[in-house]
Amino acid sequence: MNDRWDREQVLGLAPDAASAKAAGGVAKPAKWDGTGCDDDALWGECRGSGKNPYRACVDLSEPAFRCSCPSRKFPCKHALGLLLLWSDGTVDAGPRPAWAAEWIEERRARADRARERRAGAAAKARDPKTLERREQRVDGGVAELDQWLRDQVTHGLAQAEQASYRLWDDVARRLVDAQAAGLAGQVRALAAVPRKPGWPGRLLEEYALLRLLVRAYRRRDGLPEGLRETVRSRVGFTVQQEDVVREGERVRDLWCVTGSRDIAQDQLTTRRIWLRGRRSGRPALVLSFAVPGRPLDASLVVGTEVDAELAFYPGSQPLRAIVAERYGAAVPAVPDGSPVAGFLEEYAAALERDPWLDRWPAVLSGVRPARPPGERNGTWNLQVVDAEGDALPLLPTDPWRLLAASGGRPVTVAGEWTPRGMRPLALWSEDEGVCIL
Incomplete structure (x- = not known):
């Protein structure tokens, strides 16, 4: 048993x-x-x-x-x-x-049949003629995106402020046809840039990051191997799981599961599970996918720690990983965190290696939720503050569970950091243990 x-x-x-x-x-x-x-x-x-x-x-x-x-x-x-x-x-x-x-x-x-299908698809994807045709299609899509980005800057951003979703969706559809699905997703995300004060500058930043990716891809042969793999991944080239398990960097550690989040989009649900190594301090991201009506991977439980060996996908900032081997059952554990300044140093180093990072796992220890100075009455935008007085803003969310679980005392909080703030996912307190937020 x-x-x-x-x-x-x-x-x-x-x-x-x-x-x-x-x-x-x-x-x-x-x-x-x-x-x-x-x-x-x-x-x-x-x-x-x-x-x-x-x-x-x-x-x-x-x-x-x-x-x-x-x-x-x-x-x-x-x-x-x-x-x-x-x-x-x-x-x-x-x-x-x-x-x-x-x-x-x-x-x-079904799992056995799925493994057989993946093996067949991997063999087809490795065919040199198939790879060559794919490269040619992507090259065409990247060139078209480059010209579109130039046109947006040449004509100005005023038309984009009043534009419908179709402005970006038409470009994204052409990129999908060119088998550059990664670029297509980033173009579609432009429609979600909030129309708030400073919006043109924010949109221009996103255009600049896309242009940087386009230029990097077109010069990929001259890039270091890790950065080249990162660029290919951002454009939409995938690496088969079997190849990652066989050839990827292996790291054995006590991996603490610090957070999990499900995202539903286009008839597909993605589960992001964040891990942090106890000895290495290294972060990792394990993804699973499911269509409606199918369960997602639930083998990694938030608030537990498992002795396992992870195989990391290639890249200049390896983050995504696969659990290649487990060595024993998971046990309850509290992750090691850092103060705000330590986290920001880690994030800055990661961003230097991969400038297109859109999220990064945060584990902050000894922090408490608080309202920012000057916050108006009736609003509940929160931040987390450490013992040094350094703070990180939290994305707008229901504050009551976070406030109740912390009780105003220093706790360990884990979440996803984005340029707009941190989304809290889990909290550990001395009295209550782990609390899913």
Whole structure:
């Protein structure tokens, strides 16, 4: 039998604070029938408001989740509630019912087929003629984008302020046709630049970064290897996972899971999971993707630490990684953080290596949330302040959970830093342990 997780590990799987709270409402033995578990799985039927109970099942080896309820969250409150019951020791071992066994066998068969498809796609992508045709298409798309950027600056930014989304979407579509999906995403993001005071300068900065990327790509043969790989990745060239595992830089460490965030876009949900090495102090980003109705990877739980070896994707500032090997089960842990000045030094060094970084993981220790000086009454824009009085602004968000969990005392806060501020993702306090924000 797998070691049963504690309550913090279970709640660390919750996609948001609301799901964690709702799970407590269904984590009651009286609501469940037919619960059971074995070495690899956990199952049960939860009575709800309808005629038929909801069937929930958890594959503990991933973990992965299945529930017959209509929720679009993974895991849903029923799967979390079942895990909480298991954590409390109220779920006994037993044989799998047919419906649970069928789901686990089907998902493992799908995983085998997916590996076979990836292997076939990787072999096709490595074909020299295919690679040559792709390079030619991208070259054409990059040249067209370069001319478009020149035109925007030549004609001025006044028309862009009143322009519709189509101004950028038409260019992005042509880049997709040219197989430069990375550039297409960055062009589409231009439409989201806030129309606030100073907006023309901000848009011009984004144009300049795009032009820098275009020029770097067109001169890629003269770039250092790491920077060349970064530029290719930003343009849209991908590296197969198998190649990363086989050839990527390997780093074994005690990796603390500091935050997780799900982003839904274009019928695809992306989960960003941030890690930090205990010994190396190195940050890492593990991504997983899922179409609607499919679960995301939930094997890395916020608030835990796992002894593992990561394989890093190539680049001048290697950040994205794959978990290549695990050495034991995850355990609850608090990440090592730094004061604000130390974090800013780390971020500046990363930005020097990769000027197109749009986010960077932050773990700040000994900070407390506070309102900025001069903040008007009735507004709740927050910042975090360390013992030296240095502060970082937080992106606008619901302040109450952060304020309640910290209680005004110094805590450890982890989040995503962007040029507009930090989005808090998790908090550790002496009294409450980990709190998902």
